[in-house]
Amino acid sequence: xxxLKELREHGAAILLTSHVLEExxxxxxxxxxxxxxxxxxxxxxxxxxxxRQKVYHITFATxxxxxxxxxxxESAVELIGSRALVAIxxxxxxxxxxxxRYEVTDLxxxxxxxxxxxxxxxxxxxx
Numbered sequence: 001x002x003x004l005k006e007l008r009e010h011g012a013a014i015l016l017t018s019h020v021l022e023e024x025x026x027x028x029x030x031x032x033x034x035x036x037x038x039x040x041x042x043x044x045x046x047x048x049x050x051x052r053q054k055v056y057h058i059t060f061a062t063x064x065x066x067x068x069x070x071x072x073x074e075s076a077v078e079l080i081g082s083r084a085l086v087a088i089x090x091x092x093x094x095x096x097x098x099x100x101r102y103e104v105t106d107l108x109x110x111x112x113x114x115x116x117x118x119x120x121x122x123x124x125x126x127x
Contacts, residue, residue, distance in 0.1 A: 001026055001027055004016070004027045005027070008029070014027075014028075016028060024045065025045050028045050029044065029045055030042065030043065030044055030045060031043060031044075031045045054087070054088055054092065054109055055085060055086070055087045055109060056085070056086045056087075056088070056092070056095065056107060056108070056109035057083060057084075057085055057106075057107070057108045057109065058083065058084045058085075058086060058099065058104055058106070058107050059082055059083050059104065059105045059106035059107075060082045060083070060084065060102055060103060060104060060105065061082070061102075061103035061104075061105055062082055062103075063079075063081050063082045065082070065102050065103060066079055066081070066082045066083060066084050067079060068102070069084055069098070069099070069102055070084055072098060073086065073095075073098060076088065092109070
């Protein structure tokens with residue numbers, strides 16, 4: 001890391017590939033995330049902290065209910081069978097009102113960490 005920092009201070013451009021965002025945060029000035037060959041995020045590394053959202057893992061009684069919820073909610077939903085992952089930047093009140101219309105068997109949520117933010121972009125692609 002010291003060598004990378006020294007090179008950067010001398011104006012070198014360094015391309016670092018990593019699945020560890022904390023490593024990128026320490027070594028880089030910008031971060032980019034590529035998913036399935038497409039650039040999905042490119043931003044200053046400082047923005048990682050500013051773009052954290054609350055991510056909720058919601059398990060529905062059936063995959064059909066999860067799909068119906070996803071159609072109704074429309075944005076920032078990733079479905080995995082009867083589970084939905086939802087990222088929201090603000091109060092969960094609207095989410096809770098919407099969920100009241102469905103049979104929810106589990107709800108886990110809170111502020112995401114940097115690694116969780118990274119995994120949100122990759123979903124179930126990472127083993």
